[in-house]
Amino acid sequence: MASLAPSFGSGAMTNSFTDMKNANVILIGGNNTAECHPLAMRWVLEAQKRGAKLIVVDPRFNRTAKVADIYAPVRPGTDIGYLGAIVKYIFDNKFYDEEYIKAHTNALYKVNPTFAFNDGLFSGYNPQGGPYKKDSWTYQLGLDGLPLKADALTDPDCVLMKLKEQFKDYTFEKAYEITGMPVDKVKLVAETFVKNRPGTILYALGMTQKSVGVQGIRMYAIIQLLLGNMGMAGGGINANRGEPNVQGSTDMAALAHILPGYMPMPSDALPTLNDYVKAVGTAKAKKTIALLKAWYGDKATPENEFGYHHIPKRSAKESAAKYVPIFEKLNQKAFEMGFIFAQNPAVSTPNLDMVWRGLSNLDLLVVAEIFETETASFWQHPDVNPKDIQTEVILLPAAMAFEKAGTMTNSARWVQGKPAAVPAPGEAIPDGDMIYEIMNRVKELYANSSDPKDKAILDLTWHYEAPGHEGIDMEMVLKEMNGYDLATGKLLDTGSQIAKAEPGTVSSGLGGLYTGVITEEGNHSLRHDNSDPSSLGIHPKWTFAWPNNTRVLWNRGSVDKNGQPRDKDRALVWWNGTSWVGNDILDVAAKDKGPDTPEGSKVFSTGEGKGALFRAVYKQPQKDAPELTLNPGYDPNIFKVAPVITEPGIADGPMPAHYEPIESPVQNPMFKQQSNPMMRPLELQEIQKSGDAKDFPYVLTTYMVTEQFLSGGVTRNTPQLNELMPSNFAEISTTLAKKLGVKSGDPVTISTARGKVTIDAMVTERIQTLKVDGKDIEVIGVPWGWGYKGLVHGESINKVTNSAADPNTGTPEYKACSCNLTKGGN
Amino acid sequence: MPKLSRRSFMKFTAASVAASALAQKRAYAKTDDNNKAFPLMTAGAATSYGICHFCSVGCGIEVKVKGNELISTEGFIDHPINQGALCPKGRSLKEMHNSELRLTHPLVRKPGGNKWEPISWDEAIDKIAKKVKDVRDKSFTKTVDVNGNTVTVNRTEGIFSLGSAEIDNEEVYLYTKFNRALGVHHYTHQAEV
Numbered sequence A: 001m002a003s004l005a006p007s008f009g010s011g012a013m014t015n016s017f018t019d020m021k022n023a024n025v026i027l028i029g030g031n032n033t034a035e036c037h038p039l040a041m042r043w044v045l046e047a048q049k050r051g052a053k054l055i056v057v058d059p060r061f062n063r064t065a066k067v068a069d070i071y072a073p074v075r076p077g078t079d080i081g082y083l084g085a086i087v088k089y090i091f092d093n094k095f096y097d098e099e100y101i102k103a104h105t106n107a108l109y110k111v112n113p114t115f116a117f118n119d120g121l122f123s124g125y126n127p128q129g130g131p132y133k134k135d136s137w138t139y140q141l142g143l144d145g146l147p148l149k150a151d152a153l154t155d156p157d158c159v160l161m162k163l164k165e166q167f168k169d170y171t172f173e174k175a176y177e178i179t180g181m182p183v184d185k186v187k188l189v190a191e192t193f194v195k196n197r198p199g200t201i202l203y204a205l206g207m208t209q210k211s212v213g214v215q216g217i218r219m220y221a222i223i224q225l226l227l228g229n230m231g232m233a234g235g236g237i238n239a240n241r242g243e244p245n246v247q248g249s250t251d252m253a254a255l256a257h258i259l260p261g262y263m264p265m266p267s268d269a270l271p272t273l274n275d276y277v278k279a280v281g282t283a284k285a286k287k288t289i290a291l292l293k294a295w296y297g298d299k300a301t302p303e304n305e306f307g308y309h310h311i312p313k314r315s316a317k318e319s320a321a322k323y324v325p326i327f328e329k330l331n332q333k334a335f336e337m338g339f340i341f342a343q344n345p346a347v348s349t350p351n352l353d354m355v356w357r358g359l360s361n362l363d364l365l366v367v368a369e370i371f372e373t374e375t376a377s378f379w380q381h382p383d384v385n386p387k388d389i390q391t392e393v394i395l396l397p398a399a400m401a402f403e404k405a406g407t408m409t410n411s412a413r414w415v416q417g418k419p420a421a422v423p424a425p426g427e428a429i430p431d432g433d434m435i436y437e438i439m440n441r442v443k444e445l446y447a448n449s450s451d452p453k454d455k456a457i458l459d460l461t462w463h464y465e466a467p468g469h470e471g472i473d474m475e476m477v478l479k480e481m482n483g484y485d486l487a488t489g490k491l492l493d494t495g496s497q498i499a500k501a502e503p504g505t506v507s508s509g510l511g512g513l514y515t516g517v518i519t520e521e522g523n524h525s526l527r528h529d530n531s532d533p534s535s536l537g538i539h540p541k542w543t544f545a546w547p548n549n550t551r552v553l554w555n556r557g558s559v560d561k562n563g564q565p566r567d568k569d570r571a572l573v574w575w576n577g578t579s580w581v582g583n584d585i586l587d588v589a590a591k592d593k594g595p596d597t598p599e600g601s602k603v604f605s606t607g608e609g610k611g612a613l614f615r616a617v618y619k620q621p622q623k624d625a626p627e628l629t630l631n632p633g634y635d636p637n638i639f640k641v642a643p644v645i646t647e648p649g650i651a652d653g654p655m656p657a658h659y660e661p662i663e664s665p666v667q668n669p670m671f672k673q674q675s676n677p678m679m680r681p682l683e684l685q686e687i688q689k690s691g692d693a694k695d696f697p698y699v700l701t702t703y704m705v706t707e708q709f710l711s712g713g714v715t716r717n718t719p720q721l722n723e724l725m726p727s728n729f730a731e732i733s734t735t736l737a738k739k740l741g742v743k744s745g746d747p748v749t750i751s752t753a754r755g756k757v758t759i760d761a762m763v764t765e766r767i768q769t770l771k772v773d774g775k776d777i778e779v780i781g782v783p784w785g786w787g788y789k790g791l792v793h794g795e796s797i798n799k800v801t802n803s804a805a806d807p808n809t810g811t812p813e814y815k816a817c818s819c820n821l822t823k824g825g826n
Numbered sequence B: 001m002p003k004l005s006r007r008s009f010m011k012f013t014a015a016s017v018a019a020s021a022l023a024q025k026r027a028y029a030k031t032d033d034n035n036k037a038f039p040l041m042t043a044g045a046a047t048s049y050g051i052c053h054f055c056s057v058g059c060g061i062e063v064k065v066k067g068n069e070l071i072s073t074e075g076f077i078d079h080p081i082n083q084g085a086l087c088p089k090g091r092s093l094k095e096m097h098n099s100e101l102r103l104t105h106p107l108v109r110k111p112g113g114n115k116w117e118p119i120s121w122d123e124a125i126d127k128i129a130k131k132v133k134d135v136r137d138k139s140f141t142k143t144v145d146v147n148g149n150t151v152t153v154n155r156t157e158g159i160f161s162l163g164s165a166e167i168d169n170e171e172v173y174l175y176t177k178f179n180r181a182l183g184v185h186h187y188t189h190q191a192e193v
């Protein structure tokens, strides 16, 4: 994920659900585990049974808070305020793990002396707008291009001191002023989390759906690095993701800025493959070439840059995020045709008017679904006349999970396979087969073309039929993803084979990310051996975890400088004198290199090989790069001269800072800079409106309930769940209810600059009036997955939420916007 | 390329039934519930395996099948995470398969129309493929000028694609491959929001 990768080198839940029992303290901030990931809660409770302390930070006293040892309220969107106080507390008391941060983070690296941070703005800010100029967000480099290291952690130039300086004003009192979390609570949370190690942190959309989503999670990364919790059983950062296969779909890069396996998408700033290798580094470029070999087979040659130009190049000037921009562009009539597979944006998009109006500008919309959704039936929206909508909609019936063979990747990176258990109803087929058939038909239409632009389609490898299969054989697809040694035709065993191979001699549709999932030995995604010899919840033979079946990421961090476990009861890997062995598979470091060598001591896969307390812009240089003149396009010698790994930095700063949500009733207590200065300007002035606190004095936040899943496309069609959760509600505090004369069950109207919805009130103690900066702040909470299709209906709160988004990920700020609430219907 | 016809869909269905017959052979438990006075609902059912299709915890599910019907979805005892337990959503999954509300045939809503009408798979795929070619050819950008240099970009501007975190890995992989080969660069899904 966009926040963990700059800190550690790649981004995903670092440990696993079954590992949580090993924690001595668990901080849940931005995830209502009991409600939204109920069986993950099993392992939180197991930890608690074994003596761990559970801390829950949330605007509401939710179901998870109910069983917490410490519950602390927080104003939506302000987490960096209290997390900053934890960082200051660690510094003030020197509670950081000195050996760990010296060895495994960039704490000692000297920062460019021109780097600065003033009143909420980093050096390189352009008041005329546009991105930060990042040339001061760098290290002081030696002649070899490597960062200079300070002699001591007290050197004012070093990263650690920059970090200390950045958070020096985040006192417990300041944290209270920002977040509304009482001073003694901030202190208790800080003490409890810092003094019990290992500790783990759980988050989900409660952390990402903010205009400072990435920086909030960077706070988690910084805290866990300082405390030496990364790579430990019972430590790490456990991102509990949303949909059943969102980890998998992220790995498969259903995103604008990456290719499957997390290699950067080519852009128009990188006209040739040589340019691409130079920009992304040799490590990732080798993976991209393996992907091109999987996609274009023998047609991918050094002469045609392995088909580099068959893949569209995104515009380097445009935002890498695409979700909100797609709906903006729809309203600007930029598209004639759209595909929407298994997604319901007509409920899940903020500022829903963008969707209603936008989709009706299409000629043809293709939707693949299990049930009829609001998206497929956008032309049935109660406020429109279908006659006025000229869009043709084709709705394709899809098979559901039990009706098709395939794999899904859970949040903990476990790639789990399953067979087809029942036939799909009627003519429904798997989404994969639909895509397969459409591409086949498109290939037929282009069959006689000699236009070079159509080579991307005609040369594409697309053969997934096997004898005995009607429809496609998903295992053939999995094999392509896993990859082959092209000389022997054998399936690859590990991703490191791609790193070692000559580019063009190996293939892998995921650049090696899942390599090992299916080998000559068999399909590991189907393994059902649940044994756990270490009793640490590793289950090494249960299905397969990427990368390389490693269950705890960065686990080389769990040992001391002699390569022995720092915590004997939580031993993951260790050096036995000749190689690394253990209960888990060693991550990142070289298996046969001792703990005192550079290759054997590497914990993280960032450009520096260190955990990034400060996310500098950096390129790891090639050792002993020769002076060479390269042939244009692609020259294999590029791999001798290009940097190995490059770190492009984070859009909104190398370290976090507290900014207010885009709509907020509070003046930023920290700086003159009110909100994230890197916000992408919104395109549709008549739809994407912004409101003022004087008209919209309350804070609106949204979430999910156990029984209604996400947009409700499935669960609102499931009678037994609808019996449990038949309608939507708006949670309001007893104070506000009294003030407005509202009782539970009364309809209330929630309005923002973007419109109004009517929902029944639920007056509750679970939300308390917060004191912020001397003012009373009321928070309104509304579950979001409602619409007008399915068996139960309700107005969707996303009609009024804000489409302003995090500048790195494009994730909109669903979790905090300004609203008003009045008694009675709309 | 085999044309999708009603006949091939019948075969498709037959293949899935074969899969469920396979599952039957692999049944984990043999019961003699039939001897009881009140046989269990699951008596005589084939057992297969599934993964919960809701949240990302990835609970294992024991799936019991009789004919085309899913008769029970219970937590898979051996799964290391859920150890036989499920939340209400996981428990409800059999309804997702059995529901009368499932989409069973391709449908089309014509421009300005106020209802869904049936369309054959063949016709639907044909319409989609032709429109892809038409829009792609019309809206294709081969090169752009970047600071005076002509850069090959091969972008299709007129098509966007969304989805999905709700389908299997192999399927999203194919979807990404499909979109990139077409030149689609307005492409994202649930993970971004």
Ligand code: SF4
Residues within 6 Å of the ligand: A037, A038, A039, A040, B052, B053, B054, B055, B056, B057, B058, B059, B082, B085, B086, B087, B088, B089, B090, B091
């Ligand atoms: S059963 Fe519940 S907790 Fe388990 S994966 Fe399904 S939704 Fe998640």
